[in-house]
Amino acid sequence: MAAPGGPARSRPRSRQTAVAYLFLTPALLFFALFLLLPLLFALLLAQSRWAGFDLADIEPVGLANFTGLFAHGATFLTPVLTNTFLYALGTVVLATAGAVVVATCIDNLRCQGLWRTLYFLPVVTTVVAVGNVWKYMYEPGGLVNGVLNALGLGSVALLQNPGTALPSVVVVQAWASLGTAILILTAGLKAIPESYYEAAELDGARPFTVFRRITLPLLRPSLVFVSITQFIAGLQSFALIIVMTGDGGPGDATDVAALEMYRQAFTYGDWGGASAAAFALFVLILAITLVQLWLFRRKGREV
Template sequence: MATVLHENEQRSPRGGASRRAGSVPSGMAKARRREAIVAYAFLSPSLLFFAIFLILPLIFAVVLALSAWGGFDLTQIEFVGLDNFAEILNPASTFVAPILVNTLVFAAGSVVLTLVASVVLANAINRLRFQGFWRTLYFLPIVTTVAAVGNIWKYLYEPSGGLINGVLNALGMSSVRFLADPDTALPSVVVVQAWASLGTAILILTAGLKNIPETYYEAAELDGAGSWRMFWNITLPLLRPTLLFVLITQVIAGLQSFALIIVMTGGGPGDATNVAGFEMYQQAFNFGMWGIASAMALVLFLIIFAITLLQLWLFRQRGEETS
């Protein structure tokens, strides 16, 4: 009997300890739930804003892409399935050619010009005095409205009285109808888009250049490496993450751009400068074809998403090869 009582006395503290140990996780779980509730309460304004201005419009755009709607009475939305996509992706449709072709050419041309010019200029600014002044100077087009930029360049491109043609005439060359000729209209707008995008790219690239340690250049200089070799073997590899960010943002901006087209050419002459963003605007606000416009927007979104994934994959593959 005494032995049994002694064993019970030995078990009871362990049982109490186990009960107390079991109560700790329960208390921690309640504390975590309270913290989560408080966190979501603080995040609720942002989540509400996100839902109202992003999630709901996205859902509505998908619904419209599968419907026919004139843009006024929501009760008149008519479900048409994939008819809108069949119409715009028809090979005979102007959305495939020239609109999508123009969009890709516009984005590719502006991105290439912006990247090359911004890398050269950022590298030059990084070696100059008064770097803040030069960065501010190149950033000014970003803070200028698209309407102002487009109209200034329209005057520069004027066949008679424009500054560019004035210089060409002074050199003995004939005037060029930059925005009135279908062969030169799109390249002319591409140059303006690249010029207007330089400021942001230079600002980001100069920040990336500042993060490259000078010791790499000093060691390469001691080994007898020239400026070009240091740029190719040190600057570009270490600048790859910054270049990737600039490339992705510039491609997205180029594929979505339409404000400059509206100001400078209105999509003309003909469809020479008509891009996807401008065509969406036309279909929705001028023709009242909101279903067609939404279908175009979803197709453009998928193209941008696919190109972005491809860029990330290529840069990752390139990084694995160099490492």
């Protein structure tokens, strides 16, 4: 007679584990083929010199690609990473602040599904369409300068001026990602119990006090998720910049890390330098994400 918990009981459990892995096999193969293998290949390229044609031409160079990113006179740290950080930070601030305001307003309106759908439309619109529409709006004869002229201000070449090009694209990126943030924050608002608002109303609390003392603290988990995902998307974005500025111009005013990687690989044929920049960007994203999580958790709520 087998002892309790002995081989007789372990056989069904082992069989269940084998069946579970059998069902997981397609997903694991997909993961290995399209994520793990490219990741390992990119790590190999980051330590090599390769023009992107014959695999036999891969030449190991050690850490030379990484040291070259931060060598004296290199542009990766400044202005590329500086522009990337400013681009991502501006996107987070504008999109999150705008989404909080809009989500709060939608939560007090009728036909909420209609309003959420309208704000979500830019998310499902192609980047090329969004970028070109805003590009024409930014032209000297476009809508934005038309509004400035109506206010008695002169026209501004927003995308041609190094001082205004990056903020102009940041506004478009934030506007295009507003819909996703609104959906997440409206779901977070729905999860807040009405009893808190009823108690605040009985106490005579003002709307702004209710928003600051009740809504924002209880909305913090959703805000953490939105801010982190928006920041990561901002650090990785480059398609909108290509559509609106062409090559990160004027000069290098809108040159960001993802765009620099794209140019190094597909324009200059430096796949090793592009891969090294990709891993440097990965480390930056990981560090910033961990710092964001630590800061939000330190403020009193575990997410």
